[in-house]
Amino acid sequence: MFTALPDKPDADSLERAILDFWEKAEIFAAVRAKNENGPTFSFIDGPVTANKKLGVHTAWGRTLKDVFQRYKAMRGFHQRYQNGFDCQGLWIEVGVERELGLNSKREIEEYGLEAFVSKCREVVEESSADLIAGSKRLGQWMDWGKDYYTFSDTNITYIWRFLQLVQERGWLYRGHRLTEWCPRCGTSISAHELIGSYTDRSDPSLRVRFPLLDRPGEALVIWTTTPWTLPANVAAAVHPDEEYGRLANGDWLATARAGQAEFTEVRPGSDLVGWRYQGPFDELGPGSVVAHRVVAWQDVSIQEGTGIVHIAPGCGAEDFDLGKVNDLPVLAPIDEAGCYYGDYGWLAGRSAREAGEEITADLEKRSLLVSAGEITHRYPECWRCHTPLLFRVSDDWFISVDEIREPMREANRSVRWVPGYMGSRMDDWLVNMSDWNISRRRYYGLPLPFYPCSCGHLTVIGSREELAERATGPISDLPELRRPWIDAVQIRCAACGQAVQRVPEVGDVWLDAGIVPFSTLGWESPAWVPEGYATGAAHGMTTADLPDHAYWQRWFPADWVSEMREQIRLWFYSQLFMSVTLTGQAPYRTVLSYEKMLDEHGREMHGSWGNAISAEDAFAQMGADVMRWQYCQQPPSQNLLFGFGPAKEIQRKLLTLWNSVSFFVSYANTVGFKPELDWVSEPQRHDLAPLDQWLLARTARLIDEATRGYEQYLTVNVLRSFEAYLDDLSNWYIRRSRRRFWNGEQAALATLWTGLVQALRVIAPITPFLAEHLWQQLVVTACPGAPRSAFLAEWPKAESSPADERLLEGVAATRQIIELGRRARATAKLRVRQPLGVLLVDGAPDLDQSFLAEIADELRVKEVRAGRVEASGLRVRPNFPVLAPRLGRDMPVVKQALDAGRFTVRDDGHVEVDGHLLKADEVIVERLGQEGWSAASDDGVTVALDTRLTPELTREGRVYEVIHRVNTLRKEAGLEITDRIRLSLPGSDRDLLAYADWIAAETLATSVDVSAGEEISFVRSS
């Protein structure tokens, strides 16, 4: 006996029960043991930052990873299941600062670095526990407890090793450069962190006079939106080929920027070059030693401002470059916190951002201000704390990319990207990448192993052993190779033997993640070290081993990695960089990447907007299977619109599967049907009806299509195929076979069982809970010796023959004709139960008699004939989703012309309308039926339904109504499907007694008569 299913599944409790089963029965361990000697499939998990709980965003990526690992496991692949956590960097620091109420680096130092760092580690500890719990609930199978944590000493020293190699190659340098700077975080921001961080901001817009030294009473007028940079001014730039003029009041500016003003003198820009002027804030000190002058610059824009550009090489990237060309001095006015240095007079200690108003007021007082307004423009902000960034000259550590750019591009060409355009994005990034700024002036991160000496030598430490060897004292009691502990270690300079100190900087967090394909797989590790990854800060959080080099050779490069698109310039990039540096090849063979997640209405999800969905709510209200389905039905090239609305739609689809299983169970139990396990690999083929053969062929096609979808890493294709199959199974096979199930036909039950079992297996990687539950119901309880989990069975095989193909085509055409017939019936507003005379079919391939009979039966027509449908006319409607984007504003005019019939349909299917040529897929062409006929057409097939009713047809329509009514009443009365009845019809239906046998057969009536009443009535007959 199969266990009867409830009306609908309770996802939350069903899923928890399955989790419990997997755990108690140790299914995951059994799966791994079964595949131990199989071919390898290497997946490397990108680390998730351990500073949060599992959210629906993170669950997306985790789902895709789990889906493909489960699929590969079902195919017998031996795999690694190591999950990873990113544990360092600004994300975590900023969160802890907020929690502790710290607002600057000074306050962190006062709080105490050791306490601060251990607070950060606590965040990692809590968050990783939460993330693991959430991922388990999602159904993700990982080697939990053997996770990698990027702050382990092992990971750190692997990065050291990489940096040492970079230095040996001559790529490492300390740059005195202008960088984007976050004054709140007190650190530079590198190029890959800037993308997407621009927002609209309102800033002051000032025109300021610079008095000319050799032309009394005259002044240059410059334009700036950053008044804080004026104290760092050293030059003014003009376009040498543009025209400049002097106004009556002595102000010079580009004539093109002065409207209708009259000029008393006009000169080309080249004449102004070399003029000396009084700097705007010379009295503050630093500016007074600068000889301010006019320089020529081809990039001066005459489209905005005054055509004269204020140049402060210490505060702007282009200014910095221009300063190099013209040998201009660099004034760097602000410190790490964005405040003026002490030698800037009354500005000393003031924040650059807040000093704008005072600077403006001061200029006005000294009659140097021409005008002051506001401007809205795009401006970058810190990706973590949203403070507007400043430009600041600082000393940062860089890796030069000149020599590695081409090898990286070459390696990228060997990678298969899904979707393909992601690979071009990576190439664009590589073409344009600037030197990698790897240093951050922070506390909680990878300690850069750089020890610069006053003798000029830079020692870069490459391992813990080397540190111990060079250190001036023992390092055995260092708890972690991180700040603050590592800062206490001095080493002897490799060149001169002097004691030297480490630089205070920590590393870019993407170094931490980029080294993972080496540090977790044991690259060049001489021996396998049990728990060798559980070092430093990771001690006590994991029991991960450090494997040996042979292991690395086996698992590198990854066959497959997957993360969202922004990782192109982050993790995919840093991994590629480090891997090409260390091995010359890409660290991954295939990458699946995907776009953004938005809410179901297409808006960003924000806690403060009330549209964010927590993973807990999603688990409770939709269930993990539905979440996973929602992620998997998404084409990766488009943004995912996630929400409870789409979840309902998915629940509806899953219910169709559920109901089909439920249908099977009730009829199978009625006749005590017993399936055989062999049918899972080799379907039974005795006594099959054509419909059974068709379902088996259809099942083989599903397996084939789904397998291809998985192999292409496109779950969307798997689900499209599955949905189409489910429709065929429930709306065709079951529907057309009902009578056979009532009769308990073994062939029908065996075929349906096979179709259901195979379908749940191909969908198992996506909806593992429901699939496992149904496997238990349909297979484990019924077949002795069955694999105790769906995931312990082999991947289903798809075998088909040419005869199968013909059968599939025939049924597909049949279903299309029926669909068109239903449409024609609906257009004519005829009830489904009303029999009709004739259906004409035009344009369908030859269908044999059995299909025509099925069409007649489904559409309730007496006869189906092939024949030419004479149309009275054509109607053409626009296919909006395709056409509207192409036509744009012309769309309404074209639609009007189509509605009014002003179009020509050409033989090739193109439609000429109003000067436009519309392709066949851009329009929907319908043939209008002649009087007394209703027509519908699609894809080259047209049907016409004879809508004229004879008295005979009308009566038959009433019989169908009666049968339907009786069967509804039977259900309402709680009768079993096998119960017999004695039926009485109302007097008004006396004429239907001519059909008594028919009615009796359809309602399981032992007798049919007419009563005096006005309603249908019946009693159970014994």
Ligand SMILES: [Zn+2]
């Ligand atoms: Zn910041």
Ligand SMILES: [Zn+2]
């Ligand atoms: Zn030295």
